[in-house]
Amino acid sequence: MAKHGSSEWLTYVERLKALGPAHLDTFQALSQLFNSSLRAGRRGTAVQPVTDDEPDLPDDLSPRLEGDHAELLAELVTRALELEDQESVPGPDDPRALKAKVLLAHVLGAADQLDGQVEVARVIAEDSRDGLLETAARRPESVEPTDLEAAEIVCEWLMELIGEDPRS
Numbered sequence: 325m326a327k328h329g330s331s332e333w334l335t336y337v338e339r340l341k342a343l344g345p346a347h348l349d350t351f352q353a354l355s356q357l358f359n360s361s362l363r364a365g366r367r368g369t370a371v372q373p374v375t376d377d378e379p380d381l382p383d384d385l386s387p388r389l390e391g392d393h394a395e396l397l398a399e400l401v402t403r404a405l406e407l408e409d410q411e412s413v414p415g416p417d418d419p420r421a422l423k424a425k426v427l428l429a430h431v432l433g434a435a436d437q438l439d440g441q442v443e444v445a446r447v448i449a450e451d452s453r454d455g456l457l458e459t460a461a462r463r464p465e466s467v468e469p470t471d472l473e474a475a476e477i478v479c480e481w482l483m484e485l486i487g488e489d490p491r492s
Contacts, residue, residue: 332353333470336357340473340474341477345433346434355400357427358400358403358404358406359403361407361410362406362407394437397435398435400435401428401435403431404431407427411423417459422452422456422475423456425448425449426452426471429448429478430445432445432448433485442486446486452475456471456475457472
């Protein structure tokens with residue numbers, strides 16, 4: 325995954341905060357983050373080739389997988405799964421693995437192509453957020469505030485998609 329403070333990670337988090345998880349620019353930032361992270365691979369070795377081409381993102385992107393959005397969101401889900409697999413090597417509780425799972429939850433919630441998928445995404449996001457909080461308590465230097473902000477925003481958004489109040 326892109327290192328703490330990488331421009332791609334910071335851009336993604338800023339877009340999450342300013343525009344929300346379902347905004348076109350947030351998905352563009354997420355796509356760039358996937359490209360950078362997958363290209364870099366673990367310890368600087370490429371895991372598999374990733375094109376520099378950005379997916380053709382429609383202007384009216386919505387959080388449902390429909391029509392023209394199906395191909396885009398399917399590609400983002402594939403990239404998220406690849407990144408989650410790549411970052412889980414050191415262990416499921418590694419901060420990089422937890423951040424990758426937050427990204428996976430984000431795209432699974434946006435794709436929402438199967439019954440119960442948003443609920444599964446919410447569980448993934450909440451477990452990852454909780455893991456980041458626990459890791460931050462044990463090793464504060466390994467978790468950045470932006471990691472926790474991104475996890476919280478994605479968790480709240482997924483709750484809203486399900487119809488629950490994230491503030492309760």
